[in-house]
Amino acid sequence: MSNTNKVLLVDGMALLFRAYFANSYGGYIRKTASGVPTNAVYGFMKYFLDAVDRFGPTHVVCCWDLGSKTFRTDKYDGYKANRPEAPADLIPQFSLIKEVVASFNVPNVGYEGFEADDCIGTLAGRFSQEMDVYVLTGDHDMLQLVSERVKVVIMKKGQSNYAVYDPELLLQEKQLTTAQFIDLKGLIGDTSDNYPGVKGIGEKTAIKLLAEYGSIDGILDNLSSLPKGVRSKIEADMEMLHLCRDLARIRCDAPVECNVHASVWDADRHSVIAKFEELEFKGLMKLIG
Incomplete structure (x- = not known):
């Protein structure tokens, strides 16, 4: 493969939670005419499209947590036990966001018993053998994945504000x-x-x-x-x-299935527009060209 190939591995939950709280200020929750809450999905798409525009990946994968039981909770009961329940109007958006991601022909990847971090770590190791890897997240735990071919992109406050960590920046900062x-x-x-x-x-x-x-x-x-x-x-x-x-320690041996060919960034504009129309995302139409 040519050196121009790069994959963007998206930490789905990190983006979705961030988008939910950034788009629920003052108690206002964006909803469709039929009452489906969409504020987190809308915010997620803004982050997602901005990152694709900024980093220009040839391949994109979105990774998700599947349930709260993992090998870590088996080892230590208290692991993440302090996390509050997800807000009620965020819960229906968990499946909705995966539909929207799928409308872009982007694989949704997760594996029972593992966290999204482990799926990302595994795919970063696999993909970095043939292309550059960018991990999009707000989670500093991911910094342990940084290598010569794996950059961790931490989203900071404000639109289009990223810290892109390579080994040099990690050591320096x-x-x-x-x-x-x-x-x-x-x-x-x-x-x-x-x-x-x-x-x-x-x-x-x-x-x-x-x-x-x-x-x-x-x-x-x-x-x-x-x-x-x-x-x-x-x-x-x-x-x-x-x-x-x-x-x-992020596990880099999760049994996830996702090959290079399935993750080629090749959005079908018609299926994306149909999904955006269904969710009444008029403001996002201009971002998909």
Whole structure:
């Protein structure tokens, strides 16, 4: 394949939730004449079309979480247990957005027991053997996927505002390599995913330890030379440290089926227009040319 090929892997839920909250201010929820809520789908499409326009992919795939039970919840009951229920008027939009994505001939990919992150990690590994990969998300956990051929595009506040991470930017901005990013989560946990890390170790200490010893394994090999307070915190929470590192690691071996040919960006304008008309998305028509 030529070097001009690039795939955009879209973190569906990250975009949909972001779009829902950006398009429900003041309590106003966009609905069709028949009362179907569409604010999240509308916002998702604006983000999606903007990213396609900006990054010019030749291939596009959209990845989704399927239910809340995964191998991570099997390992740790508390995993994501702090998440509130989805708002009532977002729930019908979960299936609706997949219909809209499918109208663009873009594959919707997910696998029971795995998160969208794992599907993205798996496909990023697979596709990067033959093309450049751009991962579109708002989730900083994805930064562990960054490599020479995989860029992670973090959506920031405001339209068309992206931070595009490659290994150099990651090191410059976070002082971490991709592998160290996983170990950081093992040490400090993740409040949004509700796992604790090592009690009493904050980000500053963790980054300092990783800079000095390279990894969690390096830190554990040098426990005796750590300050007493830090050492006793790690020793007291050793089991949790290993569990949290495991929870943080994106699996790149999910059994997802999606080949290169199925993901070619080749939207059928007629099916997209029909879907947009059905959902009364007049304002988006001009974005599809």
